[in-house]
Amino acid sequence: MQDTVNPRKVPSIMFQGTGSGVGKSLITAGFCRLLRQRGLRVAPFKSQNMALNAGVTAHGLEMGRAQILQAEAAGIAPDVRMNPILLKPQGQSCSQLVRMGKVAGTCSAREYYTLSRENLAIATAAYDSLCTEYDIIVLEGAGSPAEINLQGTDIVNMRMARHAGARVFVVGDIDRGGVFAWLKGTYDLVPADARPLIHGFLINKFRGDVSLLQPGIEMFADLVPVPVHGVLPWLRLSLEEEDSQDLASDRGKAGATVHVGVVRLPHISNFSDFAPLKAMEEVRLSYLEQPSQLAECDLVIVPGSKHSLHDLEFLRRSGFAAALQEYVGTVPIMGICGGLQMLGQHLEDPQGVEGLAGGAAGLGLLPLTTVMAREKTLRRGSWAGAGRWQGQALSGYEMHVGQSRIHSDVEQLCTDDLCLWDGSRRVFGTYLHGIFENAANLRLLAGLLRLPLPIVDYQSEKERQLDLLAHTIAEHCDIDAMLEGLL
Template sequence: MAKAIMIQGTMSNAGKSLIAAGLCRIFKQDGYRVAPFKSQNMALNSYITKEGLEMGRAQVMQAEAAGIEPAVNMNPILLKPTNDTGSQVIVGGEVIGNMSARDYFKYKPQLFPKVMKAYQELSDAYDIIVIEGAGSPAEINLKADDIVNMGMAKRAKAPVLLVGDIDRGGVFAQLIGTVMLLEEDEKNLVKGLIINKFRGDKSILDPGVVMLEERSGKPVVGVAPYLDIEVEDEDSLTERFDGNQEVGFIDIAVIRVPRISNFTDFNPFERMPGVSLRYVTRVNELKTPDMIILPGTKNTMEDLLWMRQNGLEAAVLKKAASGTLIFGVCGGYQMLGETLSDPMGVEAGGTIQGMGLLPVDTVFADDKTRTRVYGTFEGIQGTLCELNGIKLEGYEIHMGISTLKDGAKPLTRITDMSAGDYEEKEDGAWMGNVYGSYVHSIFDKEEVAERIVQAIGKRKGIDTTQMTGVDYQTFKETQYDLLAAGLREHLDMKRIYEILEEGV
């Protein structure tokens, strides 16, 4: 049976996911078989396993850091918010329906046996399990029937490291206050504190560390710096959205719709010198990009109506008419079509007009497409013709079927890896300077992003031969190593190994 250690935080975005990933990498480097686990994740960024099951991307990132294949038992419950008060509930990688927060809170106790079954499967197969909590363990209104913080730590008999974010300020109040709000048996599970995202001279912080240990009664096992590394973010708290708005030689604008999902699709462009990738929410932020991307979304119809109301749809249509390259992925692809119909009430219900840039009709249905795919770009003319013959790999995850009408041509030919007979099919559509695809991670292979940037450069008369990226998987491996090296330097790994061995 595996030994376990749990990373909890004083708040969302305190850095739990990154610390957990770093520990996964360190344990792997030290020769252990290690796996990540998070019983319940709430995020719009998700992933499809090779079995066609859906899980949160944070545990995918951690599995990659651990050097293992992501599996749905690493994240048995995934909540994908559909609005401010409800979520799509995914258990064991499959959708069981939409629930309000109140209904889910009542239903949650029924899920704990499934959570423990998934955890036990991992515990039987690995030496160490790195468990991640969610939000804060001190949310006293949510502690009843908790399955993701102290409730999980108790069941797994996992010692807890509590992480606080000093970058936001108030880290001493965060950590001491969280410990004070815990029950006595919960306090006993907390074996160490980590101050995360520190910038500056640590010696100035040392007196505060001493006071923190005295007042909390817990040892500080590390002060982790603000690490300049890039791994995939869990959800829309990402700082990427608030990043640089300066325009590069090749400028790509992503429409940041309210329910944006799987925005990690576009990370490969960030690796390319001379290319700017900007997230925009208002017309005045759009400027004059060379390419506009409409991303995936958890609610295509409502996000299209949001674009329609704030003027971004009209701005995109104007740019498309002037020849700007437009690319839609998943929900963004659906928006580019002529109609979106929802007879079953999967999203907003009813029928609305799409943007009309592609002769495609989409009908939403209860069944969710979840599959990993590979294939090639085929039959493309115009700006992106040099993509023809280039290989791609990714996954589909969507509610809805899109049907091509006269004039539209498919963008790719792909093979469904989840089908028993590895079924071939056509995906996406293109017309003129407008392209769309259901495939997430479609830009991940180095050659795909490079060919797109080269095509844009050719139109602008810019030599892009030096503006090359890297294979995204290779890049991520270097980042995991940098993360592990940074944490080894600033965490007391000897004490953390002792905590792991001692247990609770």
């Protein structure tokens, strides 16, 4: 596959990694905020994202949540050009392919790599379009550029860096151990003609006395002719995670008065819904892996899923279904999106939209039936409250393929059947993602669920954390050296 070069040389830097989960996404967000603070018009870009954390733009298009966060850090509206290719795994080694915010179909891994030429053309066109509007672009890679079996079909690491003419900085996670081996191994396995693109390394998630690491950095300089430009400390942040492998329960919240448990589904999606809860000192958030953990919770949430039928079967096989039935009426139970569908009476996928065609009885906690459809609902906005929430408004976004039909009386708290409540069972279901993100929604939920949830606006906390991230990067990295001669 022939490499292309961006004809308009807009300055660009790129963060690649020694692997997934090393912190590329947040460092990219932090750099976007830092450059914005310096008065630059900056935009993020990731040509291909594989993630089940996605959001909806103001134009009703779908893109990765990590790039939405990075756009917010840059102070601009999220735009699908910043994430032109999105892959959403849905089991059976297949993924849903989203191009420029719209579903283009499903494909296996092998099928996807046969599309690399046309996907690269889509990605480079999106990138070139952004270049006409911004002073600098901050790119993010995916996985590792050292995945030698994928280098021939790469559209997100070195091939994209070459097109952009970007300075590449490789991020390693020292918290996992062996960071120098990871960094040198990555450098050695990158194609020789791509190594000149690497301008430096960043060591991330360091704990302890950095002076003890300095001798290692000096020895590393004798092995690799590229400098380490910074050692970033481990930070406790509640900003959205890109990968489900990074999900972790809260630890050390001594002042927490509310314990929220989220069932850890095999195909959990849109877990960014819970970032606001993690930011609250009064709330302890746990990802539940055993039914016995339900006994500790003040609120149990069945989250979104990219394969609802498979995860419904998991709930039964694991014992969670029986345990949830046992706690009905004593602990409030909430289902969000796919979780709402699983709490219903029946779930059908006759066309195999999420995998193999089929159907199954739901948990029977809400009187609705859901049928999967190929057309995805994508909407962001505000909806009027109904019933006891009459006169109120809820904000968030919808992103689902199922259409649900209500069978019998249940309290509807929002227009478009988006929020349902069974008061006798204390079961709440909603299609709204982002429901914990603003104070108005939280006030309604706290009253309904009779829980002392703090009434806060997550956006202001997110802004504080982005500023902290930018400050930390500026303090612990040699920014002048990284940007020298670029701007």
